[in-house]
Amino acid sequence: MHSSRPQARFVKLSAAADRVSTTLEQAERxxxxxxxxxxxxxxxxxxxxxxxxxxxxxxxxxALADTARALNAHVHVVAEHVLNLVQGAAVPDSVFDELHRVLTRYRRDVPNDRSG
Incomplete structure (x- = not known):
């Protein structure tokens, strides 16, 4: 004899599993x-x-990675500061100073005359 009760529990578990799956998919997205x-x-x-x-x-x-490493920060956080800086927004002095130091190390001389 089969009881309908175990089947009902299975359905409830399936619904719960679907909710968990949906939640995991949303978290993944x-x-x-x-x-x-x-x-x-x-x-x-x-x-x-x-x-x-x-x-x-x-x-x-x-340079971006070196700045992040020197500041003990994630690269995307430093990237956000760089973007704020170029848009004229204030950035922490530590970020500005470290970025200046790193950029000085990586700068290349580029000729002013680009005609030839």
Whole structure:
């Protein structure tokens, strides 16, 4: 004899599993969104450093990483500060000073005359 009761419990577990699955999918999408946003911010900051430097792409990437390491901060946090700086917003003095120090190390002399 089969009771309907175990089946009802199974259905309740299935519904709970579906809710958990949906919650996990939402968390995964949210995490992916954060990662993509951070990567975009890092790439924009690298572009800003390429112009500010001026410096090659590889050096901009290293300068951003070196600044983050010196400040004991995540690269995306430093990238956000760089973007704030180029937009004229205030950044912490420690970030400004370290960024200046690192940029001085990576700067390349670029000729003023680009005609030839």
């Amino acid at each position: 949210s995490g992916l969104r954060r990662v993509l946003t951070s990567q975009a911010m890092i790439h924009m900051a690298e572009g800003a450093l390429i112009v500010l430097g001026p410096m090659p792409t590889e050096d901009a990437r290293r």
